Amino acid sequence: MYVVCKEHVELAIEDFVDEYEDAPDIVDLKETEFSDWDPPVKCAECDKPAQFLVV
Numbered sequence: 001m002y003v004v005c006k007e008h009v010e011l012a013i014e015d016f017v018d019e020y021e022d023a024p025d026i027v028d029l030k031e032t033e034f035s036d037w038d039p040p041v042k043c044a045e046c047d048k049p050a051q052f053l054v055v
């Protein structure tokens with residue numbers, strides 16, 4: 001699972017495919033509320049706000 005900004009979403013997809021050999025689901029964090037989990041505030045690759053969840 002990767003939490004990334006818009007610029008790094010493609011990188012996260014590539015990493016996901018390399019690791020799991022399957023296409024990930026992309027979740028827009030702005031449109032999704034998690035009842036029991038707070039997603040990271042920052043991108044995993046840089047200091048920008050996290051925007052997408054790649055799972």
Ligand SMILES: [Zn+2]
Pocket residue numbers: 004005006007008043044045046047048
């Ligand atoms: Zn980023």
